[in-house]
Amino acid sequence: MSTEIVRRETHGKVALLRLALENKLNPLTDELIDALVAALQHVESEPDVHATVLTGSEKAFAAGADIVAMSKLDYQTAFCEEYIGRGWDRIRGLRKPIIAAVGGYALGGGCELAMMCDIVIAASDAVFGQPEVKLGIVPGAGGTQRLPRAAGKSTAMLACLTGESMSAQEALLCGLVSKVVPRDGLIDEAMRIGEQVARHSLPVLLAIKESVNRSFESSLSEGLLFERRLFHAGFSLVDQKEGMAAFLERRCPDFVNR
Missing domain, CATH: 1.10.12.10 (Lyase 2-enoyl-coa Hydratase, Chain  A, domain 2)
Structure with a gap:
């Protein structure tokens, strides 16, 4: 299964999904999240596929939520339509292992999407952060909840209260990512780990x-x-x-x- 904005390859027991919007920053629009959820759910239904590697473009894993759409929302619409929650929460319920291969920017929703995955492999040029405070809003897809669990309270407070980003090495030191690899080896390493996972029962x-x-x-x-x-x-x-x-x-x- 493949869509124009989420491209899929299958290598043995591992599915490789690429976020592939025309905008290489991969803003996490409702359309993109819906397509990603559909692709991941399709993987869930395939008994011969045991794990997924999720990655983005050369420029970004995902540089954040769709700010254009968010700027037009009011409280009633965001609350009644369960903005972000209705699509994102379905990723949380997926049962097969997901490995994030993060290169470039993983900011805001992009960082939160990476944290929803089970293993995070970062390229040396990866940049993580929760800059929502700079937009006058609280993180909405787990930034204040998953980041403290992954990296500790102090690191999460620093990231969320200042909006400052962290490098791949800083993310490794605080436990946000599993390992850091050269950019040109990112997909190969993520697929190697995916294959190592997928060979098991x-x-x-x-x-x-x-x-x-x-x-x-x-x-x-x-x-x-x-x-x-x-x-x-x-x-x-x-x-x-x-x-x-x-x-x-x-x-x-x-x-x-x-």
């Missing part, structure tokens, strides 16, 4: 993502119990039997995703 990947996400929404004791129940449930899988047999027999496992 799909039901186990779904369970791991769900369990890690649960850690941010529950107490430690409840999170540990949730993890333990998923661990116990794993003994019902054919892939658990195969994985452990392959380990004992010193061979690569042949997972069947059940």
Whole structure:
């Protein structure tokens, strides 16, 4: 599945999605978010695709929300139409792993979109930030919620209260990204990680993502119990039997995703 503004390639068990607006800053318009959600949901429906790499243009992963559209909103319209929430919240419910390959600008909504992904790989020229305060508004797609969880309270306060951006190396040091690579190796590295993820059993990947996400929404004791129940449930899988047999027999496992 491919649209003009979200282009898709499939490499084995990994889907590569590119945000591809004519505006290379990739402002996150409703049209773009709807197309992205449709593409990601299509991946969810494909049993042979286990992971997605999401990237942008040479200039930007996404440089922010659609300021032109936002400038025309009033409170009643934003609230009643659930601006941002109605499309963005569907990304949160996706179960397969998503890897963000971030090059160039990832500002405002672009930074928030990257944080909605499960792994973030940054090019050395990547720039992250939450500049909404400069527009006289609060971040609206998770900037005040996901950034403290990813990078800590002080870093999140600095970013959100000043609107200052951070470099890829700064993002790495605070834990916002997993690793930084040269720009010309960004997609190759993200795809390598995607392929490393996708070779594993799909039901186990779904369970791991769900369990890690649960850690941010529950107490430690409840999170540990949730993890333990998923661990116990794993003994019902054919892939658990195969994985452990392959380990004992010193061979690569042949997972069947059940």
